[in-house]
Amino acid sequence: MLKDKVAFVTGSTRGIGWAVARTFAQQGANLFLNGVSDQAHLDSCAGQIRSEFGVECSGFLADVCDPTSVKRCYTEIFKRYKRLDVLVNNAGILDDALLGMIPDAAINRTIQVNTVGPIYHLQEAARLMSRNKSGSIINISSIIGRVGNEGQAVYGASKAALIGLTLSAAKELAPKNIRVNAVAPGFIGTDMVKQLPPAKYDERVRSIKMGRVGEAQDVANAVLFLASDLSTYVTGQVLGVDGGMLI
Numbered sequence: 001m002l003k004d005k006v007a008f009v010t011g012s013t014r015g016i017g018w019a020v021a022r023t024f025a026q027q028g029a030n031l032f033l034n035g036v037s038d039q040a041h042l043d044s045c046a047g048q049i050r051s052e053f054g055v056e057c058s059g060f061l062a063d064v065c066d067p068t069s070v071k072r073c074y075t076e077i078f079k080r081y082k083r084l085d086v087l088v089n090n091a092g093i094l095d096d097a098l099l100g101m102i103p104d105a106a107i108n109r110t111i112q113v114n115t116v117g118p119i120y121h122l123q124e125a126a127r128l129m130s131r132n133k134s135g136s137i138i139n140i141s142s143i144i145g146r147v148g149n150e151g152q153a154v155y156g157a158s159k160a161a162l163i164g165l166t167l168s169a170a171k172e173l174a175p176k177n178i179r180v181n182a183v184a185p186g187f188i189g190t191d192m193v194k195q196l197p198p199a200k201y202d203e204r205v206r207s208i209k210m211g212r213v214g215e216a217q218d219v220a221n222a223v224l225f226l227a228s229d230l231s232t233y234v235t236g237q238v239l240g241v242d243g244g245m246l247i
């Protein structure tokens, strides 16, 4: 479904991003991975994808909220392929705290990583995609950006902002045949949710109508749909992948 396409997945060394990257590679995409903390692990992820799927794959160790590093990624992509077909704005962090107790540093870092970083990436990707008048950008938002949750005011704000970003960018980029959609996962069993206290974890699981925690692959399948030509007439949408948490 993505044979010979060029795709960039931010935050793809673990969790949902890693599942998306593997799914894209399985469908024939040449890939750029990204992480922020561990060059050796990033290199090993890229090597694993190359040997398992036979596609081209390399990684950028780059903080999504550092504009200079972000620009460098796109300069590299341009040098190598002269184009980009798919961007998945997936990198994100969670730092829960109740109102009145949220440190400034946590507010700033969460908004920077979850909102500002994706804006930097979207701008650079759109510039590159405009050259070929084609592309698909998928922003990984969250169910919390749609319905909120106690203790998650900043995270919710950062993820709701991604929905606003998606809608505006979809309108602006549609004439260039660049589609922009969001995926809003519910409760997915990655490192991010494993850090929750057990009582919170159990409470969240009880709120899932389908009765099970989502898997990173559940999200990757939805992202694949939005990245591929199966969705050529779909833009400006928010696709929930949440086992019925929202209904």
Ligand SMILES: NC(=O)c1ccc[n+]([C@@H]2O[C@H](COP(=O)([O-])OP(=O)(O)OC[C@H]3O[C@@H](n4cnc5c(N)ncnc54)[C@H](OP(=O)(O)O)[C@@H]3O)[C@@H](O)[C@H]2O)c1
Binding pocket: 010, 011, 012, 013, 014, 015, 016, 017, 034, 035, 036, 037, 038, 062, 063, 064, 065, 090, 091, 092, 093, 113, 140, 141, 142, 143, 184, 185, 186, 187, 188, 189, 190, 191, 192, 193
């Ligand atoms: N899990 C859920 O239930 C859930 C639900 C709704 C939405 N989401 C969203 O889905 C996305 C992925 O979540 P996940 O659960 O897969 O998270 P995760 O397992 O914690 O993985 C996060 C990934 O993002 C990377 N990352 C973090 N900060 C970064 C930065 N500043 N610059 C570049 N990369 C950075 C990490 O890289 P390193 O390995 O180098 O640290 C890692 O690859 C996030 O945007 C999250 O908000 C998750």
